[in-house]
Amino acid sequence: MNQSSILPGHAGKTWVRYTPGQRLLRFALYFLFVLAIVQSARTIDVIPEFLYDAPAQMADLLNRMWPVSWQSFQGSIQRALIETLHMATLGTILAVIMAIPIGLLASGKLTKNKFINFLARLILVSSRSINSLVWALLFIAIFGPGPLAGTIAIAFRSIGFIGKLLGEALDDAQPGPIEAIMATGASTGSLIGYAYWPQIRPAFWSIVLLRWDINVRESAVLGLVGAGGIGMALNSAMDLFQWDKVALILILIFGIVILAEIIITRARKTLL
Numbered sequence: 001m002n003q004s005s006i007l008p009g010h011a012g013k014t015w016v017r018y019t020p021g022q023r024l025l026r027f028a029l030y031f032l033f034v035l036a037i038v039q040s041a042r043t044i045d046v047i048p049e050f051l052y053d054a055p056a057q058m059a060d061l062l063n064r065m066w067p068v069s070w071q072s073f074q075g076s077i078q079r080a081l082i083e084t085l086h087m088a089t090l091g092t093i094l095a096v097i098m099a100i101p102i103g104l105l106a107s108g109k110l111t112k113n114k115f116i117n118f119l120a121r122l123i124l125v126s127s128r129s130i131n132s133l134v135w136a137l138l139f140i141a142i143f144g145p146g147p148l149a150g151t152i153a154i155a156f157r158s159i160g161f162i163g164k165l166l167g168e169a170l171d172d173a174q175p176g177p178i179e180a181i182m183a184t185g186a187s188t189g190s191l192i193g194y195a196y197w198p199q200i201r202p203a204f205w206s207i208v209l210l211r212w213d214i215n216v217r218e219s220a221v222l223g224l225v226g227a228g229g230i231g232m233a234l235n236s237a238m239d240l241f242q243w244d245k246v247a248l249i250l251i252l253i254f255g256i257v258i259l260a261e262i263i264i265t266r267a268r269k270t271l272l
Contacts, residue, residue, distance in 0.1 A: 091154030106163060
């Protein structure tokens with residue numbers, strides 16, 4: 001397609017896809033993109049010898065992982081897997097309990113006080129801006145290594161996700177039922193229960209189920225920093241070079257993620 005052409009009925013006028021300013025801006029963006037790639041490649045300090053040797057190292061690693069040590073499942077790995085599910089479930093429940101009031105305060109329709117609304121949104125942003133591993137390291141310093149630190153880390157990370165989407169669902173609620181309930185002089189609790197809740201219930205359960213699914217995946221790796229769960233078993237097996245156990249744990253993590261996805265799909269069909 002040509003960049004320019006004569007417009008029908010407009011003799012002497014030429015259609016141009018981009019103005020000079022737009023072309024300059026596009027060139028600047030492309031230049032910055034290429035510059036970022038070049039600078040990143042220089043900073044990463046890639047060692048070519050390691051790249052050439054990578055296929056052989058990968059083949060050797062896979063050879064060490066086979067056959068998988070299925071008999072190692074009974075015992076510590078089984079307990080760690082169950083602990084991972086407990087961490088994800090309890091962390092999600094705690095997050096929902098804490099996120100509901102913050103989500104209500106973050107809704108512009110329910111909370112008219114600008115300062116409180118801003119403070120609630122700030123809490124939600126702060127929760128989302130810190131990675132689960134960072135939360136885990138913080139709570140390990142407070143409570144010590146173990147599943148308690150991992151559970152609280154999952155909860156604090158999930159508050160921002162659940163609260164933000166809950167607040168947005170409240171703001172997107174249809175005004176008709178809300179105005180009808182308000183016209184009766186109903187209290188705030190009745191307004192939430194009879195006007196908002198029927199509208200946001202599908203979104204609420206979708207948010208909670210999705211977050212639980214995400215937390216199952218995250219709890220599987222929190223153990224790498226000492227926050228309990230199957231990640232600790234994985235870290236221990238890697239430190240001891242027990243690659244057949246590493247293969248088993250990786251298969252279990254993959255299986256539990258698939259199982260969580262199936263459970264979420266079935267639960268969504270039942271609840272929604």
